[in-house]
Amino acid sequence: METTCDQDGPWDVYLRSCPCRDVLDLLANKWTALMLGALARGPHRFGELRRAVDGISQKMLTQNLRQLERDGFLTRTVYPTTPPTVEYALTEMGAEVGAHLVALSTWSQANFDRIRSARESYDGRELQPVR
């Protein structure tokens, strides 16, 4: 027996007990979106990734890399050089979800002006009530 989502067929993220919600939690995350987005442009070494995703700490980078590797979204290849060389690359699965996350990032960039004007109109509301 194990933690299932429901009895019928596939999984349902809208149910609190569904184990696949953890996956959504890992993927629907700012750092994940940026990391997979960077890797979508090709394999990166640790330091390259760190620089590509500006502002991420090495702790978060390592932590997310491990989780993403564990879930099969990327591979970690160590070349026995000195100093060590480690390369991260997307798997097929990683590329699939990466595409969706890249779409999200791209959308955020492209439509930020619309969002900001929506924000201004919202903020300047209750100061000049209805009439």
Added chain:
Amino acid sequence: METTCDQDGPWDVYLRSCPCRDVLDLLANKWTALMLGALARGPHRFGELRRAVDGISQKMLTQNLRQLERDGFLTRTVYPTTPPTVEYALTEMGAEVGAHLVALSTWSQANFDRIRSARESYDGRELQPVR
């Protein structure tokens, strides 16, 4: 003068100082994905939304609804009945991003089996080393 991302053209979420990274942070979020996904199937009242997104607390629901409303992703309509009736509906913008987030949720459900087997293979690794 204001906080810009860079000088040339549009915004860049990969830069730490880019204000549009906040938008990505709001969107690339488990609750946001599920809420917009539920609203993509039509307008919902507060309680309906609470039940559709199983496990969300009313605090998180309210908080995210306010932010999403402020950024123009959904509208909040109050009908002067007793007891009050409040309806939430996606805007055009909300439907656009919602589509990407629904894709992410759907993908997570559909591919959870692949992820779980990747997870098992990863976990059963260092116990039986190379040779």
Added chain:
DNA sequence: CGGGATCCGGTCGGATACTG
């Protein structure tokens, strides 16, 4: 019904120091 306000534990996540 649709919230606001508050308390509070747990985790997120940055900063720093150390290693092969």
Added chain:
DNA sequence: CAGTATCCGACCGGATCCCG
């Protein structure tokens, strides 16, 4: 270079109580 380990503050997010 590519991490691991630890400290610690911030805030995420659930539980509870209250209101119009």
